Amino acid sequence: MNQVIETILNHRSIRKFKEEKLSSDQVQTIVEAAQQASSSSNVMAYSIIGVTDQSLKNELYGISGHSHVKNNGHLFVFCGDLHRIHQLAQDHPNKDIEENMESTEQFIVATVDAALAAQNAAIASESMGLGICYIGSLRNDINRLNELLKLPEHVIPLFGLAVGYPDQNPEIKPRLPLKAIYHENQYLPFSEQQAHITTYDNEMQNYYGSRSSNTKVDTWTDQMLRKYSKPTRMDVTPFIKSKNLNKR
Structure with a gap:
């Protein structure tokens, strides 16, 4: 390497x-x-x-x-x-x-x-x-x-x-397994990704519980569901259009 x-x-x-x-x-x-x-x-x-x-x-x-x-x-x-x-x-x-x-x-x-x-x-x-x-x-x-x-x-x-x-x-934060990110030739059905996401959730739970600072109980799935269930920075869309970008 x-x-x-x-x-x-x-x-x-x-x-x-x-x-x-x-x-x-x-x-x-x-x-x-x-x-x-x-x-x-x-x-x-x-x-x-x-x-x-x-x-x-x-x-x-x-x-x-x-x-x-x-x-x-x-x-x-x-x-x-x-x-x-x-x-x-x-x-x-x-x-x-x-x-x-x-x-x-x-x-x-x-x-x-x-x-x-x-x-x-x-x-x-x-x-x-x-x-x-x-x-x-x-x-x-x-x-x-x-x-x-x-x-x-x-x-x-x-x-x-x-x-x-x-x-x-x-500590270095773990990433999703390669098989959840890398698709060969065509997009894989979510059902084929889900097991890798579950593995990652377990890894992230261990990471958050054992890191040297700011320990907590959490998973990636829970984080993503919290993040996307709450609309955030909704003023960005009209702002971008007001700058005459992304209008068409």
Whole structure:
């Protein structure tokens, strides 16, 4: 097994960081690694906002509620971004791009491009001995997040990535068995996945009961049923459409 695979398989979310900030060289390396991610048709339909202003971090903490949003070595916010393309078209009035730009397809392109770039950034960070944590809770108030970051039309904030020097060493959280995730040639009926999910529920129950902190009694099935029985962030849909994305 090579070092890259070892880094990937050793991933765990870090939610407590030392006070040391990342250097400008480290930030540049992480962003350059992100930029080398695959991109649909080389659109590169994303932007990355580095948050260094502590008062702004505190505002974002007010949205998220997670302390690692304000206490980290560096905070990146990944955005889906078609604003650049839209602006290029303003100088070419004979090019009508509105219908295409507002399509669900281009919304998917932007979100996938951003996610691929972020995962490159995460792996690069971890390979440098840093820890990372993705922060979807920034969408708890997506309109306020949009205002704070001063995002123009056709740019949407997707998630944060907190990076820093780890001040904890949590256990690696188990994942679903491969046979519940990997389907060959066609999608397997749920009945063929269910036994693997039951195995995973048992593994997760043991994990939560034996880990070094925040022990509890829970399973993956129970977590998912709780999560999806409570509508969450329902303001995201009208917000996305208000930015003239995912309208068609």
